[in-house]
Amino acid sequence: MIAIQGATFIYPGATVPALENLNLAIEPGEFLAITGPNGSGKSTLARLLNGLLRPLEGRVLVDGMDTSDDTALITIRRRVGMVFQDPDNQLVAATVAEDVAFGLENLGLPPAEIRKRVDLALKSVGLENLAARPPHLLSGGQKQRLALAGVLAMEPRYLVLDEATAMLDPVAREEILEQVLRLRREQGIAVILITHLMEEAIRADRMLIMKFGRIFWQGSPREISHQERLLAAAGLRLPAVIALAKSLRQGGIKLATNPVCVEELARALWKLASRE
Amino acid sequence: MEISLQGVDFAYQVAGRQLPVLYNIDLKISAGDFLALTGAGGSGKSTLAQIIAGLLEPTAGKVSLDGRVLPGRGKFRGASPWSRVGMAFQMPEQQLFAETVMEDVSFGPRNMGLSPDRVKARAYKALEAVGLDPETIGDRSPFTLSGGQRRRVALAGILAMEPEVLILDEPTAGLDPAGQELVLDLIRDFARRRDRAVVVVSHNMAEVAAMASQVLVLHRGRIALQGTPREIFRQEEALRAYGLLPPPLTQLMHSLRQRGAPVPTDVLTLDEARDAILHWLKA
Numbered sequence: 001m002i003a004i005q006g007a008t009f010i011y012p013g014a015t016v017p018a019l020e021n022l023n024l025a026i027e028p029g030e031f032l033a034i035t036g037p038n039g040s041g042k043s044t045l046a047r048l049l050n051g052l053l054r055p056l057e058g059r060v061l062v063d064g065m066d067t068s069d070d071t072a073l074i075t076i077r078r079r080v081g082m083v084f085q086d087p088d089n090q091l092v093a094a095t096v097a098e099d100v101a102f103g104l105e106n107l108g109l110p111p112a113e114i115r116k117r118v119d120l121a122l123k124s125v126g127l128e129n130l131a132a133r134p135p136h137l138l139s140g141g142q143k144q145r146l147a148l149a150g151v152l153a154m155e156p157r158y159l160v161l162d163e164a165t166a167m168l169d170p171v172a173r174e175e176i177l178e179q180v181l182r183l184r185r186e187q188g189i190a191v192i193l194i195t196h197l198m199e200e201a202i203r204a205d206r207m208l209i210m211k212f213g214r215i216f217w218q219g220s221p222r223e224i225s226h227q228e229r230l231l232a233a234a235g236l237r238l239p240a241v242i243a244l245a246k247s248l249r250q251g252g253i254k255l256a257t258n259p260v261c262v263e264e265l266a267r268a269l270w271k272l273a274s275r276e
Numbered sequence: 277m278e279i280s281l282q283g284v285d286f287a288y289q290v291a292g293r294q295l296p297v298l299y300n301i302d303l304k305i306s307a308g309d310f311l312a313l314t315g316a317g318g319s320g321k322s323t324l325a326q327i328i329a330g331l332l333e334p335t336a337g338k339v340s341l342d343g344r345v346l347p348g349r350g351k352f353r354g355a356s357p358w359s360r361v362g363m364a365f366q367m368p369e370q371q372l373f374a375e376t377v378m379e380d381v382s383f384g385p386r387n388m389g390l391s392p393d394r395v396k397a398r399a400y401k402a403l404e405a406v407g408l409d410p411e412t413i414g415d416r417s418p419f420t421l422s423g424g425q426r427r428r429v430a431l432a433g434i435l436a437m438e439p440e441v442l443i444l445d446e447p448t449a450g451l452d453p454a455g456q457e458l459v460l461d462l463i464r465d466f467a468r469r470r471d472r473a474v475v476v477v478s479h480n481m482a483e484v485a486a487m488a489s490q491v492l493v494l495h496r497g498r499i500a501l502q503g504t505p506r507e508i509f510r511q512e513e514a515l516r517a518y519g520l521l522p523p524p525l526t527q528l529m530h531s532l533r534q535r536g537a538p539v540p541t542d543v544l545t546l547d548e549a550r551d552a553i554l555h556w557l558k559a
Contacts, residue, residue, distance in 0.1 A: 038452045039422045085450050086367060137288055137295060140366055140446070141317025166450045167366070169316045169479035170521040196452050199524070237453040240482065240524045240546065247550045253557060262524055266531035273537060273557055 002026040002049055002080070002158060002190075006058030009044055018044040020213045021058070028157065029188040031181070033201035033221060036210030037235030042194050045210065046162045049192065050080035063157070078107070081156030085163035087143040090150065096138070097122065097131040100149050107154075121153040124179055140167040148176060152183070159183075160192045165200070177203075198225065198239045202260050209234040225260050241265050277342055277360055277440050277473075279328055280304045284337035286323055294335075297323045298497045301337070305441065309473045312484040312505075315494035316519025321477045322366070322445050324494065328475060329363035329443045359388060362439030366446045368430035369423065377403070377421075377429050378414035384437040402436035403429075406462050424455025431462065442466055445477040456483075463487065482523035485509065485544045493518055506542040525549040532556075 002025070009019040019041045026032055026049075034042050047053040048060050051067030062079055065072040084090060093099040100121050104114045122128045125145040130138065135146060144167055151159065159180060165173040177200065183189050193204060198221075201207050207221040209230075216234055217224065224230055226246075228238050238246075245259055245268075253272065259265035286298040297320045305311055305328065313321045326332040327339065333348040340346060341357050349358040365371070374380035381399040390398065403410040406428040418426055427447075434442070447463065448456040464487065467474045478484055484491055484505060491508045493501035495518040501508055508515070509522040512530045521527060529541045529549065539556050543549045 036452075038424050038455055086370070133295075134290060137290060139318040139322065163450055167317075167446065169519050170481070171516065171519040172317050174521075235452050235454050241528065244525060244528070244546055244549055244553075247546060248553060251550060251554050253554070262527045262531055266528055266535065269532060269553060269557070270535045270537065 001028060001061075001063065003061040004045075004048060004055075004058070005061070007048060007055035007060060008057040009048065009053060009055050011044075017213050019048070019055070022213075022215065024208070024215070026158065026190060026192060029184065029190050030206065031184060031191045031204045032193070033204035033207045034192065034194045034210060035196060035198070035201050035207065035234070035236060036216065040210040040216075040235075041213040042210045043162055044213075046082065046160050046192070046194055049158065049160055050077050050082055052082070078154055079156055080158045080160060081151035081154055082160045082162065083144070083147050083151055083164040085166050087140075087147040087167075090147040091135040091143060094134060095132050096127055096135060096146055099135055099146060100153050103150055103154050117153045117155075121149040124152060124183075125149045126175065141169055141172050144168055145172070145176065148180075155187075156189065158190045158192065160194070162194045163196070165195070173200075196236070198231070198236055198242075199261070202239070209236070211235075222258070222260055226258055278304065278306045279361070279441060279473075280340050280343075281327065281334075282338045282340075284327060284334040284339065286320075286327060286332065287335045296497060298327070298334075301327075301499060303328070303492070303499075305473050305475060307440070307471045307473055310467050310487060310489045311473075311475045312488035312491045313475060313477045313494065314479055314481070314484060314491060314520060315500075316479070319494040319519070320497040321494050325363070325443050325445050325475060325477045329361050330358040331363060355388070359437060360439055361441045361443065362434040362437055363443040364431055364434050364445065364447060366449065367427075368434075369418070369426035372418040372426060372430055372433075375417060376415050377408075377418055378410065380418055380429060381432045381436050384433055388437060398436045398438065399432075402432040405435055405465065406432045407458055408432065422455075424451050424458065427451060427455065427459060428462070431459070435462075435466070440471065441473045441475070443475040443477075447476060447478070448480065448483060460487065479520065481509070481515075481520060481526075485523050485526075493520065495519075505544060509544075510542045512541070 004022055004024040007022045008017050010017045036042050051073050054068050060067045062076045065076055091099055093102050097118055100118045101114050125148050127145055180191055184191050195201055202221045202225055204221055209217040225242055241262055245265055255268050257268055259268050281301050281303040284301040287294040287296040315321045330349040338345045372380050381402055382395050385395045385398045400410045418429055448459050491505055500518055509526045512522055529539050529543055532539050533541055537556055539552045
């Protein structure tokens with residue numbers, strides 16, 4: 001479990017805290033989505049989870065290890081993998097394969113094990129054919145998949161994706177999300193997804209909306225997906241499908257359920273049509 | 277003004293080997309056009325945008341401005357025809373460098389050799405065009421601003437050069453919905469004048485639908501589809517094969533149609549989708 005206890009964080013020179021007295025527990029294997037407008041503190045929160053930032057007050061415990069304990073940091077960072085929005089800052093080596101191997105070499109693993117993990121990680125993100133290519137010649141989306149491969153190769157228990165799919169095309173985004181969720185099912189990796197997209201957040205078990213460095217709302221994403229006013233207050237947009245469902249209701253269509261995605265709305269409408 | 281590409285190929289040189297990215301691209305952008313370049317990651321759309329902007333030179337083929345074949349920007353010193361074309365890279369805010377917002381936005385026009393008064397006037401106008409108040413924000417460091425504000429400062433720096441063609445690579449990626457809306461508004465504002473043209477690289481089809489008059493889909497370095505947003509979104513299977521998805525409402529119409537509902541699949545707005553569904557259910 002990752003436990004954030006009364007954490008406050010203020011950036012140097014800032015007058016307002018980026019995070020204020022935050023309390024949050026993330027369970028192993030959980031799928032948690034964190035949303036909120038730019039500047040609401042979600043990226044700061046992400047950086048607390050593996051000790052990239054440490055709270056000024058309060059503490060963050062990863063499986064019982066305190067992120068302010070320097071001797072535990074290496075273990076903590078292996079357990080909590082992070083992929084950021086901008087992969088350029090995360091890529092270091094001359095080729096794609098070397099880039100994935102970089103972190104593993106630092107762990108002192110035997111070469112055969114490194115090769116196995118590199119192959120597996122590249123395959124899982126669909127980059128196995130580009131292993132010899134220099135990272136700077138990859139497209140934005142390919143770089144992002146490479147950054148993800150580098151993190152997956154470390155076999156983390158918690159995977160934090162901070163707007164990690166923002167630069168991906170829709171099919172690649174879906175593939176990456178599917179892949180991450182499959183790892184979660186198979187290996188019990190917890191997924192912490194930081195996103196502006198309600199369409200993505202809606203698939204999580206639990207959703208958290210940040211605002212002004214605090215938790216503004218938390219609960220089931222289905223619950224909030226139809227509360228337009230609450231979403232607007234959090235700077236989020238009503239997903240197109242839900243907005244359409246609402247508009248159809250106002251037009252006299254009696255939908256039995258609250259659909260949250262294309263397939264659910266299509267099914268509900270088709271049911272209505274076949275009944276009549 | 278008109279930019280035209282004829283038979284353009286492009287390959288990167290990697291360790292003495294050619295890495296082809298674009299093949300035989302023919303393309304014309306004229307004043308009044310709003311072109312969306314789309315395609316899966318790695319399809320070559322960012323590279324193509326940089327060729328249209330004169331930042332990369334094609335390996336083969338010709339790029340011309342107003343009918344004159346031109347070498348790339350790098351071959352010119354000082355003023356060049358390319359200064360009429362502005363380009364915003366992905367995450368342009370990462371290239372902000374000056375100590376204040378005003379200095380950053382003034383950099384381009386100053387380099388064009390304008391007088392200090394005109395530089396200032398242009399910087400003010402550009403900041404206002406992106407919805408920022410030059411008086412309150414001009415003296416601040418870009419690093420004290422939010423991500424969305426920084427993005428708009430970077431775009432103001434390009435607008436201050438008063439380009440006739442504006443090329444933007446994923447202009448809204450990574451912004452929250454409010455920030456995205458502001459950036460789309462400023463692009464629409466720019467495009468309102470008939471003597472201007474816009475090229476947007478985007479894989480967000482809902483965004484493309486709302487803005488572009490023409491869509492060009494790239495697949496593995498070649499032009500795979502070309503047409504109006506309606507013509508493109510009708511082709512759901514082809515889009516999927518090229519790594520793209522139509523906007524959610526178009527997906528819904530396709531899904532209903534597959535089930536047998538007689539609904540159109542080329543809706544672009546929520547109102548169109550609603551009216552089509554109401555028409556079908558009440559028929």
